[in-house]
Amino acid sequence: MKPDVIIAGAGIGGLACALCLEKQGFTTLILEKSHVPAEAGAGIQLGPNAFHILKHLGLEQELAQQAQFPEKIVMYDANSGTALAHMPLIPHMQRRHNAPYAVIHRADLHKILRLRVENSHRIELKYSSALATFNDESGSVVVKTVGGEEFRARVLVGADGLWSTVREQVLGDGPPQYTGQVAWRTVVRRDSVAEMFKAQQTCLWLGQRAHLVHYPISRGQLLNIVAIVEMPTPPHGWSTIGQAYELLPWFKNWAQPACDLLQQVKEWRIWALYDRNPASVWSSGHVTLLGDAAHPMLPFLAQGGAMAIEDAWVLAAHLKKNLSNPETALRAYETLRTPRTGRVSETARSNATMFHLSGHQRLMRNIALKASRAAPGMLLKKYDWLYGYNALDDC
Ligand SMILES: Cc1cc2nc3c(=O)[nH]c(=O)nc-3n(C[C@H](O)[C@H](O)[C@H](O)COP(=O)(O)OP(=O)(O)OC[C@H]3O[C@@H](n4cnc5c(N)ncnc54)[C@H](O)[C@@H]3O)c2cc1C
Numbered sequence: 001m002k003p004d005v006i007i008a009g010a011g012i013g014g015l016a017c018a019l020c021l022e023k024q025g026f027t028t029l030i031l032e033k034s035h036v037p038a039e040a041g042a043g044i045q046l047g048p049n050a051f052h053i054l055k056h057l058g059l060e061q062e063l064a065q066q067a068q069f070p071e072k073i074v075m076y077d078a079n080s081g082t083a084l085a086h087m088p089l090i091p092h093m094q095r096r097h098n099a100p101y102a103v104i105h106r107a108d109l110h111k112i113l114r115l116r117v118e119n120s121h122r123i124e125l126k127y128s129s130a131l132a133t134f135n136d137e138s139g140s141v142v143v144k145t146v147g148g149e150e151f152r153a154r155v156l157v158g159a160d161g162l163w164s165t166v167r168e169q170v171l172g173d174g175p176p177q178y179t180g181q182v183a184w185r186t187v188v189r190r191d192s193v194a195e196m197f198k199a200q201q202t203c204l205w206l207g208q209r210a211h212l213v214h215y216p217i218s219r220g221q222l223l224n225i226v227a228i229v230e231m232p233t234p235p236h237g238w239s240t241i242g243q244a245y246e247l248l249p250w251f252k253n254w255a256q257p258a259c260d261l262l263q264q265v266k267e268w269r270i271w272a273l274y275d276r277n278p279a280s281v282w283s284s285g286h287v288t289l290l291g292d293a294a295h296p297m298l299p300f301l302a303q304g305g306a307m308a309i310e311d312a313w314v315l316a317a318h319l320k321k322n323l324s325n326p327e328t329a330l331r332a333y334e335t336l337r338t339p340r341t342g343r344v345s346e347t348a349r350s351n352a353t354m355f356h357l358s359g360h361q362r363l364m365r366n367i368a369l370k371a372s373r374a375a376p377g378m379l380l381k382k383y384d385w386l387y388g389y390n391a392l393d394d395c
Pocket of ligand 1: 034129160292
């Protein structure tokens with residue numbers, strides 16, 4: 001197969017991109033560095049803005065089988081254990097934005113995308129094929145892998161994540177910055193947790209210099225737990241194993257139910273969190289970036305993966321519109337995407353502050369959140385710009 005487009009990276013962004021390109025009639029070669037399909041053993045939330053595109057790709061049925069659909073997002077004050085506010089999801093998201101709010105195990109989402117990719121005669125996926133360098137020659141891009149293989153296509157998309165090799169060559173703007181935050185992730189059996197954690201809800205506990213998120217995944221059998229703490233220096237390595245005794249001191253003044261939940265976890269995976277200041281340029285010639293390679297962001301709006309999925313649709317649609325001039329298509333793509341991903345990234349950063357307030361500021365935040373209980377629809381409305389966006393309508 002002669003690919004129209006080469007994608008570096010078979011994460012959620014790279015796979016979604018190949019499927020969106022297929023929908024527009026393009027052929028794609030995906031080069032993936034790892035030897036086997038891999039995704040973190042954790043959950044991911046998918047707002048209606050991501051769901052629209054996955055549905056358009058014909059994946060609705062698979063998602064309905066694997067995903068959970070929380071009734072609401074509940075916010076607690078971590079010290080008192082008081083529920084401060086909630087954002088209703090069912091049936092409001094569907095009614096308001098014509099798509100649901102879902103939570104799913106990453107491995108399940110990755111598998112749904114991958115199976116569709118593997119069944120396509122327009123997409124080839126090669127493992128153990130790390131992109132090393134590329135040359136943007138007249139009218140096409142020649143990609144070289146670490147193993148010395150060469151491939152040619154009209155366009156190269158760097159969907160190679162946070163530490164993107166493609167970005168290094170396109171923008172050369174150095175490594176992403178450590179944000180001072182570390183995510184501790186785990187999953188536990190849902191039948192082993194206290195009754196309050198069995199609810200069909202996404203829960204967010206706001207503490208001082210720490211917060212906690214949990215929601216059910218894997219057809220309700222598992223509870224996904226993410227504890228975020230502030231650490232001045234990043235732990236060594238990526239996705240390393242963490243012990244409970246190292247984490248628990250951050251939570252010592254927390255309400256008992258949250259402490260009990262954390263205490264029953266034996267093992268954690270630790271992820272230092274990095275991001276970048278939003279960039280206004282992602283492309284050069286026939287090469288562009290997508291997903292975390294383009295806009296790594298803090299996970300405090302649960303939108304990094306969703307942004308990658310939106311990118312995928314917009315990129316494919318613009319390439320279709322400008323078949324004869326990919327350079328123009330890539331410019332149009334980044335012009336449409338950079339303001340939105342920049343806003344999401346900035347909002348995630350401001351949540352990093354808001355979630356971890358202490359003293360007087362914490363009290364003020366709690367009062368404001370409690371006041372929102374009188375009209376929970378107001379919280380939903382605040383996020384219309386985010387969840388109400390449908391990339392399919394935009395191009
Ligand atoms: C704690 C946490 C919670 C999160 N929660 C959410 C959430 O609820 N909702 C949400 O939407 N997002 C969430 N995110 C963000 C989301 O996980 C990421 O934004 C998303 O996974 C990015 O996908 P990607 O495909 O761009 O990159 P990645 O998933 O990093 O994929 C990159 C792929 O490229 C491959 N690769 C790397 N280098 C090369 C190379 N040189 N050649 C070939 N292949 C290469 C890698 O092996 C990998 O497979 C969360 C993130 C964290 C850390």
